[in-house]
Amino acid sequence: MNNSIKDSELILNPDGSIYHLQLRPEEIADLIFTVGDPDRVEMLSKYFDRIEFKKAHREFVTHTGYIGTKRMSVISTGIGTDNIDIVLNELDALANIDFDTKTIKTDFQQLKIIRIGTSGSLHRSIPVDTFVASAAGLGLDSLMHYYQIDKKNKPDIGVELPILPYFFEADQNLLNKFSGMHSGITATCPGFYAPQGRSLRLKAKDAQILDKLRSVKINEMAVTNFEMETAGIYGLAHLMGHKALSLNAILANREAGTFSKNPQATVDLLIQNTLEKLTSQ
Secondary structure: OOOOOOOOOOOEOOOOOEOOOOOOHHHOOOEEEEEOOOHHHHHHHOOOOEEEEEEEEOOEEEEEEEEOOEEEEEEEOOOOHHHHHHHHHHHHHHHHEEOOOOEEOOOOOOOEEEEEEEEEEOOOOOOOOOEEEEEEEEEOOOHHHHOOOOHHHOOOOOOOOOOOOEEEEOOHHHHHOOOOOEEEEEEEOOOOOHHHOOOOOOOOOOOOHHHHHHHOEEOOEEEEEEEOOHHHHHHHHHHHOOEEEEEEEEEEEOOOOEEOOOHHHHHHHHHHHHHHHHHOO
8 A cells, every 4th residue: 555645745846855945854953943034043043053054945044053962943934824834844744754755754753843933912011022932822813724623722712703713732841941931822813914903004804802812811821912823833733743832022012002122132032041941951
């Protein structure tokens, strides 16, 4: 019986790399940082003791290197869970599919996937230039509805939103390493403007979405912030058996109407704090 994956499903480039990321299996580490902005890859890899490998294709920039003896990769995803679908599926394929035979490996390789991103806070008590470790992700996008997920991951949150949300939690061991940060549920939206309650020339259909999200509680956790990738990362990582955590630099406070005066410095500090916690043990 031929269990190989069809060429149209697992697309490889002529050099043996996977289609979008243009990476080969040996070019990624088990510890992977994801960032949205391609320019942010170098903000993180400048702290590597040495860089082993660099690749750039479309919005996907990858650097793999070392801090001490710990090997790690950082990859830019671009914005949104549509890109997360590509990045996580292709990273999992790099780790767990034999590209020569196009069959699933018998020995599972578990990845640690850490998102370092930017976000907006829903509460005055979480001001700009602070950090949030996402204990869970509440997906207000459609990505995980295309996968087979359990009923428990489609909670009744008690408010009416434009889409039925989905819900996945962070890896608890990774989350525990960042116990000093604000923590709660991160809502993941399919856009930056109306989906996050912003109105410029166009008015948002649901003008009360921020108030609705502030009222949501799941497993005694409140919604603390929102962005555009976390819930998709958590959902796919959960289904694939990987460990995931999202760390958020708060650049906007939506209740106070404020924005960071130096967002670059805030992101850089989050990167330094993250690397210190994950490489010091």
